Amino acid sequence: MADRPEELAGEAQWRSAGDRIQTLLDATSTGGAAARERAEQLVREVVDLYGAGLARVVSTIADQTDSGMLDRLVADDLVASLLLVHGLHPHDVHRRVGDALDQVRPYLGSHGGDVHLLDIVGETVRLEFAGSCQSCPSSAVTLELAVEDAIRAAAPEISSIELVTPDTTSAVIPADSLLAQLHSRGQPSGGAAWHPVPDLADLAPGEVGGFAVGGVVVLACRVGDELYAYRDHCPACDGSLAGAALHRRLAGGDPVLRCPRCRAHFDVVHAGAGLDDDAHHLDPIPLLLRDGVLSLAVPAEPMGASA
Known part of the structure; x- marks a missing residue:
């Protein structure tokens, strides 16, 4: 898109506004x-x-016959965040969380998974992941990161996310209220950071490319209309995937990624699952459209690594 550089600059400007305000306030302490x-x-x-002005704008729009106007406004992240700060968002927390999950559901589907909103109790959201992603640690971490980011943006009053598994066990993810003081929501938890990567959109169907993003080498590929991103590391030979290519399966179906060194095959459409050895799988990296800008959440450590 021709306006993408300006779009990225604008997003970076408002996302970091809260941090700049806090820095200026701290400087006044001298x-x-x-x-x-x-x-x-x-x-x-x-x-x-500005809150009083926004309240009048919202009231005026609500009085109009075009009921969809307010929905179109809150679809914009900047407008929605300001309305949340001032307590003017027209949708309750259940609606906002549900809409946030709908936005990331196509991405979850690319990992063979899904997420269900079970309940919201106080400041805790209870979710259940479903699908094949439950058996892949890297994929599960990737999906949790994507879901957490979406919920944080839509519902800053949520303090924790409880992941419930079918066997009734659960884990709680703390979720800081990032918008409460107009701070940037640009950084996810877990030592990861979102980076705009508009160049990945230029990959042609069937093309594989390497990109350095946030100090990490990322391997990205396009299968049909969908883009997938993984850490540049082959778990089978412990080497780089530089030079890897997509190959069509003999029996048809989605193409697979083949390591140019050890010839191991991976299902890039389904979370990088190993096709030659179930113990081997690629480390997927969240690749999402955030406010219309293609972005990667690059972790500080490999997503499949353990402490």
């Missing part, structure tokens, strides 16, 4: 307690002023 108090009061006055 002038003493009185200077800091005046600066904080100034920020509160400005926030309250």
Whole structure:
């Protein structure tokens, strides 16, 4: 897209606004307690002023016959985050969490998985993952990261996410309230960071490319209309996948990725599962459209690694 660089610049600008505001407030402390108090009061006055203006805009739109106008506004992440800060978002937490899960559901499906919203109790969301992703640790971590990011953005009042498995066991993921003080929501938890990667969209069907993103070499490929990304590491020979190519299965079906060194085969459409040895699987990396910008959540450590 021709406007993508400007779009990326705009996203980066507003996502980091909260951090810049906090830095400026901290700098005022050098002038003493009185200077800091005046600066904080100034920020509160400005926030309250814009909040009052937003309240009037929302009220005016709600009175119009076009009921879809408000939905179109809250579909924009920046507008939605500001409405959340001021308590003006028209949708309750159940609707927002449900919509967030719907947005990432196609990505979950690419890993052979799905997620079900069981309940929201207080500030805790209870979810159940389903599908083949349950048997793949790397895929499970990838999906949890994608789901957590979506819920954090849509419902900052959620403090934890409880993952319930069919055998009734569960694990709780802490979820900080990232938008409460207008902080950027650009960074997921777990030592990972989202990076815009618009160049990946230029991959042609059947093409495989290597990209350095956030200090990590990522292997990306396109199968039909879908893009998939993995850490550049073959678990079979412990080498790089540089030079790997997609090969069509003899019996038809989705193409598979073959390591150019050890000839191991991996199902890139289904979370990088090993086709020659079930113990070997690629490390998938979340690759999602975030606010219309293709982005990768690059982890600080391999997603399948254990402490």
